[in-house]
Amino acid sequence: MKKPLIELTEAGIYCRAGDFYIDPHKPVARALVTHGHADHARAGHSHVMASPQTLDIMAIRYGEDFCVTQQAGGRDSVQVGDVSVRFIPAGHVLGSCQIVIEGQGRRDIVSGDYSRVANAACAAFEPMPCDLFVTEATFALPVFRHPDPAGEIAQLLASVDAFPERAHIIGAYALGKAQRVIILLRQAGYDAPIYIHGALQKLCDYHKDQGIALGELRSASLERAQARALRGAIVLSPPSAFGTAWVQRFAEPVIAFASGWMQIRAHARRRGVELPLVISDHVDWPDLTRTIEEVDPQEVWITHGREEALMRWAELEGRKARPLHIAGYDEEPE
């Protein structure tokens, strides 16, 4: 059995045969990036290879000059050094991909963050058999079984019915979660305008440019009097805005939060949430373990999250696994 094509270095996962890093958290000469979330896609690398959407998203977030040269990666294999590389969908957010590295008679896959639940904003995760599978473990505890997101949206709409005089402010991260919530609302037949915080504007616009229908969106950057008039409206904001004076403009809002963490009551309470919505862009425990069984690797590496529980599962299943303890990937954002 040949050695893996990748190894762990100080800057992150490194492929010596191709001389590139994957999702490095320090500036490097050559970076391959799985998706546009800030903890995976950082500015300042010389050369970046990623899916076309991830490159666009990095340009939106960091400016056109986020790197010196860039290269779009896709389904077709491209030779990089002594290995070939291709990008296949990860089902996490728009543009998210697993990075498949092939060479020396083996195939290693770095999956980034991924999800197995249908998401109209991105292509579905493609399971591909491999020798080494590098996985996240954000929700790697058997208590995490994400409910059907449609049911969570139904609860939101029930709350809007029960409290028609109160605006519902939903905390949702700017890339992925915000658009996902909007799409789910539209799928549930909610066709009123949805108000969005200024920090969500550009990425919502980009989703529309990519042909993803979001319906009518209006700016939630409103004067106090206008905001108070938004009774029963649905407003999306980044969770960080909960702590800002912007929230004060609304009259007695219901504070909701769309995240996989909301499954745990103590988490929801700690964040001061009145309406927790369990909507996740990551695999839950059943999907995570099922995915490992499907791709059936010789070895599993675990990047970040609750690796202890996944290690225990691997032990019970007789699978070889190794925790990487990669620092720098955000624990909280989801």
Next chain:
Amino acid sequence: MRAFAQLLEALAFSPGRDARIRHLVGYFTHTPDPDRGYALAALCGALDLGRARPAVLRAMVAQRVDMELFKLSYDFVGDLAETIALIWPEPAKGDIRQITVHEVVETLEAASKPQAAAHIASWLDQLAAPERLALLKLATGGMRVGVSARLARLALARMGTVDVSEIEEIWHGLVPPYQPLFAWLQGGERPAQAALSPFRPVMLSTPVTPEELQNLDPEDYAAEWKWDGIRVQAVAEGDVRRLYSRTGDDISQAFPDVIEAMTFTGALDGELLIRHEAQVANFAALQKRLGRKKPGAKLLKEAPAALRAYDILTWQGEDLRALPFRDRRARLEAAAHSFGPRIDLSPLLPFDDWAQLAHLRADPPDRVIEGVMLKRYDSVYRGGRARGPWFKWKRDPLVVDAVLLYAQRGHGKRSGFYSDFTFAVWDGPPPDGPLVPVGKAYSGFSDEELRKLDHFVRHHTRERFGPVRSLVPKLVVEVAFEGLNRSPRHKSGVAMRFPRISRIRWDKPADEADHLHALKALLPPEM
């Protein structure tokens, strides 16, 4: 079970009292009998279903899940019932069944402990996750969603169009699943009073200021001390003796010493106090008793409860509530001859004018007095809080100058505002201190002041922990409170009663805030 699970979920996350009441009203309105009645009983703690101890639950889950994974999960979730509900293997679609609250309650009530465990495991195999949690809460008897019997009755009152005092009056004659009650609230007949020794709605007072007193004639009013105990109604009719709180909760079991002393036939209104001979203990001593549903012999000896009567509602089968206060008082004094040593009378205070009463109020003979009560001689006894017949004129609150140390974001109308404050006093020379937290305050300030406090918090933040911020110790507030107790649970060793921010001292440097020893000087003497 699904609707009940959704209700528990909503209650667990609704911070506001009004929102909680609305969730309850919605559930009671849309849920059929007898489920809603059993749910009501469960929420009020009126069911005795504590059939499944934690060890039993753990053993149950050990048969389905690897215990190492369970332990990791429990560490993360932090709540046993929640962990089990989430980790329990998901039933196949075909196995999922609707299980009603009444099926669970009726089955568990009839089951032995081992039978109960088997039932619980089998239900868990047929329920989805949120309902599994509701089932476990029901079966362990630990709802802990912050619904008191009082809050539930307020919701019931709003569901119909009756006053909550009407519900309180018949409450103790009602039993789960309360079908006649719901029928009444939805337009049917009012259930007959079925309780023995029933609760009668309590007559309440409103606050009064010295300025308002000037418009009243002192001759119209009787004055009494306002005792710092808890208001109770002691009812002994037929062979049944009951002690009620002022909202109609039956607290008889917690006070067997008072029950034993109720050798009369009638209903008395009075104050529950801890009393050794003539010496009345402070409120902290009473709090020890309030926390115990069934006090042991040692506690009964250490903190003996007594009743101090100030009104009489019935006597030997006669309803006296329609009599004016003057006549009721005469009947009470006549009745007092038959009281044993654990029941005494609250004396009337002689006074000619308000100045004289003010003098008495300013210097009461006992620390357990928190002001004076004024009752119109011609007032009939009527439940509720009408303004006029009875007034409370509380002594001035205690105040302390403290430094704001932490602020937490509020909910509802206060969303986005830092509105909950932890304040501290010096426990060493300023500026090195340290400052030791002595309480939390959420009220006392106007909306305008709230905006200013919020602005201060945002510009003087040291660290953030979720919705909480620690602050640069700079702003002094005057905190008013009703009393101070010793508290081993607090680092400062003291706990305030009803603290609120009475003034914001933008002008005062933090170094000039009060010291802990000055606060401790306000503590009552140790018993």
